[in-house]
Amino acid sequence: DIQMTQSPSSLSASVGDRVTITCRASRAISNYLAWYQQTLGKAPKLLIYGASTLQSGVPSRFSGSGSGTDFTLTISSLQPEDVATYYCQNYNNAPWTFGQGTTVEIQ
Amino acid sequence: QVQLVESGGGVVQPGRSLRLSCAASGFTFSSYGIHWVRQAPGKGLEWVAVISYDGSVKYYADSVRGRFTIARDNSKNTLYLQMDSLRAEDTAVYYCAKKMTLNRGAGPCDYWGQGTLVTVSS
Numbered sequence: 001d002i003q004m005t006q007s008p009s010s011l012s013a014s015v016g017d018r019v020t021i022t023c024r025a026s027r028a029i030s031n032y033l034a035w036y037q038q039t040l041g042k043a044p045k046l047l048i049y050g051a052s053t054l055q056s057g058v059p060s061r062f063s064g065s066g067s068g069t070d071f072t073l074t075i076s077s078l079q080p081e082d083v084a085t086y087y088c089q090n091y092n093n094a095p096w097t098f099g100q101g102t103t104v105e106i107q
Numbered sequence: 108q109v110q111l112v113e114s115g116g117g118v119v120q121p122g123r124s125l126r127l128s129c130a131a132s133g134f135t136f137s138s139y140g141i142h143w144v145r146q147a148p149g150k151g152l153e154w155v156a157v158i159s160y161d162g163s164v165k166y167y168a169d170s171v172r173g174r175f176t177i178a179r180d181n182s183k184n185t186l187y188l189q190m191d192s193l194r195a196e197d198t199a200v201y202y203c204a205k206k207m208t209l210n211r212g213a214g215p216c217d218y219w220g221q222g223t224l225v226t227v228s229s
Contacts (some may be wrong), residue, residue: 013140034215036152043202043219044144044152055217062208091215094157094166096142099153 006099023088033094116223129186129203137181145199
């Protein structure tokens with residue numbers, strides 16, 4: 001099975017900071033990589049799919065990159081409403097594994 | 108608009124069974140695969156199972172294979188998760204989530220329900 005490893009597990013940054021989260025797959029998954037945002041007590045929300053395609057309605061400060069085994073989610077200018085846990089997911093094939101999550105807080 | 112509404116959660120003793128439902132609306136249910144994803148209290152997301160648009164293909168996580176069964180009734184726009192031989196470690200919020208792409212195309216989950224809590228405890 002493919003394992004998805006995110007880093008860091010948590011981070012704290014200031015409003016306006018550039019934030020980067022990485023996700024590594026244990027073997028190549030092409031670009032079958034999605035990023036989700038989950039705020040406290042809510043269901044996850046799709047942010048990015050195909051490693052770099054922004055889901056409709058998602059602010060342009062979010063971006064994704066990567067292919068194969070190494071992927072990145074970037075928030076170009078952190079906003080208070082971005083406080084959440086972010087998950088990557090492999091959707092190449094079963095099992096559709098998630099990373100362990102990265103919690104983003106405001107300093 | 109797309110809606111997914113889970114139901115059927117509750118408190119159940121270890122070893123017993125429970126069936127979850129996910130009622131879908133706002134899209135052509137019979138054209139999309141649907142996932143179950145769970146989240147234990149304070150933990151991350153864990154993929155549980157997926158069923159193809161027509162119910163012919165099913166996959167399960169190792170942690171539930173042989174105990175859980177995913178099914179769908181396209182005439183009722185409803186997804187099910189039959190959970191047998193429940194364990195304490197199955198305690199979680201269970202979400203159903205629609206696959207973004209039609210039929211068998213690979214795709215992420217673009218819509219999620221609000222989740223239903225299952226607590227396995229004596």
